[in-house]
Amino acid sequence: MRDISTSVPKTDHWEKTAGTAKYVADLAPEGALHALTFRSPIPHGEIRSLVLPDLPEGYASVDARDIPGKNGVHIIQDDMPVFAERTLRYVGEPILLLVGPDKTVLKRLLSAIRLETVPLEPVFDDRRADVWHHYVKGDPDQAFARAKRIIEYEYQTGLQEQAYLEPQGMIAIPEGDKMTLIGSIQCPYYVKNAVVPVLGCTSDKVRVIQPPVGGAFGGKEEFPSLIACQAAVAARKTKRPVRLIYERPEDIEVTTKRHPARIRLRAAIGEGNVVEAIASDIRLDGGAYLGLSNVVLSRSMIATTGAYTVPNVSCSGEVYVTNTVPTGAFRGFGAPQIFFAVEMFFQHLAKDLGEDPLAFKLRHLAKQGDLTATSGTFRDPILVPKMVKRALEMSDYQNKTRRYSGESPYRGLGLSLFFHGCGFTGSGEATIIKAEVQLRKNADDTVDVLIAAVDMGQGAKTTLAKIVAHTLDLPLDRVRFPYPDTDVVPDSGPTVASRTVMIVGGLLEKAAQKLKARWVSGVAVQLTERYQPPEWIKWDEKAFRGDAYPAYSWGVDVVEVSVDPRTYQVKIEGTWSVYDVGKGIDERILEGQADGGMTQGLAYGYMENMEIKQGVLRQRNLTDYIIPTACDCGPYAVEWVENPFVYGPMGAKGAGELTLIGAAPAVAAAIENAIGRRIRKIPATPESLLELIEYGKR
C-alpha cells in the first residue's frame, strides 16, 4: 500500500480549474430577491427615529421586529443582535435589510432612509473589560521575590483581515415552513444552530448546504451565522428566496478580523539567566460584541510561555469591548498574537542579559514530560531541537548571522519556535462539540463520507476521503465526499481549530476500520462513530488547569530579510521552516498549507496594516488593505519531521494554523536584527521602521 503522505490529485481540481465550481454568488434560485443592508453610521448611539421611503410593490424592509424568535446570534456568547434595535455599537452595525428584485432601486431606497441618532460617547480603548481570566502555575510571587533581575516589556499586534478571495454570501430559500440556507461557510451546524432560535422553529425546519467556499481562514467561522439569520428572517417575511451577497468594501468594513492585542510580559530571571517566572497580562480588543472572543483569549493565555518551560506562571487575560467592528476567528485564533509577544520577549531577554537569543531559547525549550503553562503535560516527544538543527543548516543561519552582524547592515535573520494546540481548547471536543461522523457503504461498493467538514481550500475533501480510502484499501474514486448538507450529514463539528484531520479524520479512520471488518461486497451498510475523549485529558475550565489540548504540532521558522535603507521597505529574501504535524496525510496539500500560512503570517508581521480612526476603518478595499502578490513571496524551503500521534489518523496532528504562527515573530526578529532596533509592535511597516530608526531602542 502506498504511503498515505504520497500526494494525489485533489478531488475538486477539475471543477476549480475549469471554472465550473459554483460558489454562492454563482447561484440564483428562481425568483430570488436581492438584499442590501442599512447600517449604523456612528460608532455609538441610540436610534431616535428611522423613516423609510415609500417602498414600491415587491420591496420590503426587514428588521428586528420581523424576527419570529430571539434577536441574538448564537455562538459562544450570544451578545450580538441579528439587527440592532435601539443601541448602535459600531460603524456598520446592521439595522435592517431592504429586499427586492432590482438592486438599482434598492440602492436608491437605501440612500433615502432617514435615520436620526442620539450619539453616545464611543469607547476605543481598553477601559471596558468584559471577560477576565486568571491562572497560576507554581509560585510566581515567590519567584519574583527571589529574582536576580526582573525584565518587563509590552508588545502590540494589529488588526488583520482574512481577505479570503470570495466575499461572504448567503442565500435563504423558504419552502413551506422549511428554511434552506446556502452559504460560504466553515461550519454548517453553527449556521443551523444560529438560525433555529432566530426563526423560533424546530431543528428539523432548518437545512444548511455548503457549496464550494472561496477561502475562509476563520472569517467564515462565526460571521456567516449573522447573515444567515438575517437572510432567513427576510426569506420568511417575503416568502421568497433572498440573496445576501457582500461585495469587497462591505465585506472588509463589517466582517470580523483578528483581535488586536496588547501583551505585557514580565520575567523573573534567576541564577544562570534562567527564566524562573513569567507574569503576563494579555488584552484583546473584542470590538463591539464578544462572540468567540472568550475562546480566542483562552488560546492566547494557554500559550503564554510559548514553546518554553517556565516553572512559575501568573497569567491574566481580558477581552475589552470597544465601539468598533467585532473581531473574531482568524487562523491561529489568539496564538499568533501571543507567539509574537513571547518570541520577541525571549529575544529581548537574551539581548538584555547579554546572551545569544537562540541559545537562550533552546535552554528554555519545553521537553517531553514537562508541565505546560497550565500545568498539563507534554506527553509526546518534542522534536524541536532536531528541527532547529535542520532549520539552521537549511538557512545557513550561523554563518549568515555572523556575516550580517558585521559588514552588512540592513540585512538580517530571525528565528521563531512555536507550537499549535490541535483541536478545541480544553474539554470542548467532549463537552461542546461531541462530533459524530458516518460512513455509508452503498450496494455498488462505493462509500460516502457523511460529515459536516468544509473544504474551504485546505483540501479536506481530498485528505478525509483519502483517509477512508486508505483504511478501506479502496481506490480513491470509490470514496465520495459530497458537499455537506445538514439534512444528510451528522454534526462532525466546525471546520476550525486544526481539528479536521486529527479529530474528524480520526473518527473516519475508526469508522472505516469498523466498516472494513463488516465489509460484504454488494451489501449496503451505514455506520456512525462518535468522539470519545482520551481518558487522560483532564481540564479544569474554571481554574485554567490541566491539558488544554490532546496534541501539539510544532514548528521552527527562519526568515531572512533585507531592508531598503532609503525607503525602509522590507523584502523577504528567504524562509526556511521545519514542521512537526505528526504524519502528513498528503505532502502536496501540506506544502500548500505551509506556502499560504507562511505568506499570511509574514504579511501579518510586516505588511498588512489596518487602522480604525474614531470607529471608522481606514483601509476599506483591497487597494488600501495591502496583501502580498506573487512578487512579494518566496523562496520558501519547507521540511517535515514525522512524529506520529497515537490518537490521530495514521498519526496525523493539526497543520492548518501552525504554518502561520511562527512567521510574524521570525520576520520581526529578522527586521530587528537588520535595523538594529527593537521591534515590539506589528505590523512592522516601513513607516514604523522609520520611527524606530529615529527614536527606537537598540
Add this chain to the structure above:
Amino acid sequence: MVEHRIPENLNEALKLLYHGDYQVMAGGTDLMVQRRSLSDTPLDFPKNMVYCAHLQELRGIRKEAHRVEIGAMTPLEDLLCHPDVPSLVRRAIGEMASPAIRHVATLGGNIANASPAGDTLPVLYLLDAWAELRSLAGSRMILIRDLITGPRALKIHPEEMLTKIGIPEMHFSHETFVKVGGRQADAISKVSLAAAADIVEGKVSDLRIAFGAVAPTVVRDETLEGAWEGATLSELKVGVWRLLDMYVPLIRPIDDQRSGKHYRHQVALNLLRDFIESLSEPTSEPGR
C-alpha cells in the same frame, strides 16, 4: 438621462464634445473604480460618456525627429515593450499596477486622471513632455506640467480631447525612477522620484528632479535644478544637503490610509540623496 456613445472616429468624438457635455473614457481603469456601483448594476456616471479607447487614430507610437509621439489611447503595455519609448517612461510603466491593468490603461488616461500618485507623471514632467489637445477648432500643445493644475484637475476646455503625448528626446548620463508602494507590485505609490542628470566632463550639464505623491501635483522646480548647472560633480555631492534643504518646503505630503506625512517626506529626501550620491563620472556612452 446620461448619454453613452461609441464614436466611429475621432472627428465624431470631437463633435460630441463640441455639442454636448461629455466626458471621455479611455481604458477606464480609473473611472470604473471611481464611479463604481453595486455588482450587476450599470455604473453611475454624472455626465454623458464618450468611449474612445478603440479609436485607431489615437493609438500608436511614432518616432519623429528629436521626439517620440504617443497616441493618447495607446495601452501602457504597448509602451512597456517599445524600443522608441524613453527608458524612464518604460520604467515607470513597469512599476505600474498589473499586466491586466496595463493591457487596457492608457498614457492619456493616466495624465487626464491627474492623480497626485499617477505613476507616469513625475517622468513626464521630468522629460518636458507635452500633450496635444484637439477640438473641432483645431489643436494646441501644452506642457503636461502646465496642463495639470491639481488633483484630478486639468486646464482643458470641455470641447477638447487629449489626443497625443509628445516626449522630447533627451540624453542623460544618469537617470532613475523609484516608486515606493505598499508591496513589490500592483500598489499605489506612497511616494516616487524621477531624477536624471547629464554629467559631462565632470560637470553638471543638466539636472532634473520630480517627485510624485508628495504634493497636490508633481513637484518639479526648474529654478532649483538650474542652480546646479555648471557645478562640478563633487560640488554637487558635497552640496547634497543644501540641495535637499531646498526641496524641504516643496515636499508637502499628506497623511492618508496608505502612508504618513513624515514617512513620505523623509523617504522623498532619502531617494533624492541616494540619487545624487550615486552619481559618478560616466565611463561609457551616455544612455537615453
Add this chain to the structure above:
Amino acid sequence: MANVNFVLNHTPVAVEGGLNRRLLDVLRTDFGLKGPKEGCGEGECGACAVLIDHRIVNSCLMPLANCEGKDIVTIEGFSETERFTVLQKAYSECGAVQCGFCTPGMILASESLLHANPHPTEEEVRIGLSGNLCRCTGYNMIVKAVLLAAKEGEGLW
C-alpha cells in the same frame, strides 16, 4: 439602443445597450458564464480576469462599450483548449489550487503570460501573476506550475 458586437468564446455575439455595464456583469448575467468571479470589483484581485485579444484584462473594469469588436475568451472557452489541459495538469501537479476562487483568473493570467512569452523566467512569471491575488497559497506553487506548463507545453505557445 446600440448593439455592442464582439466574439465571445469563438462565437460572435451582440449585446444590446447598457454601454456603462461592466463586462463582468454581462458575462455572468447575460451569458451565464460564472467562471469569472468578483473578488474586489476594482481591478485589484484578478478573479474576474478574461482574455481580450489574447491578453489578460479585468472584466470588472471593462465597460461594455470598450468591448466593441474584441475577441473575448473566458475560462469556459479557454478550458476547451490544449493549452488549458497542459496548464491544469501542471496546476494539479504543483498543488497550485486551493479554494479555487482565484484559479480561473490565475489560469488566464498564465495563458496571457505564456502567449506573450513562452519561456518566462521565474521573475517574469511572478510579474505576470502580480495582478492576481491568491490568499490560500504563497504563490510559489502557482509560479512552479506555470514554469512546468511552459516546459510541458513546449511548442503550444
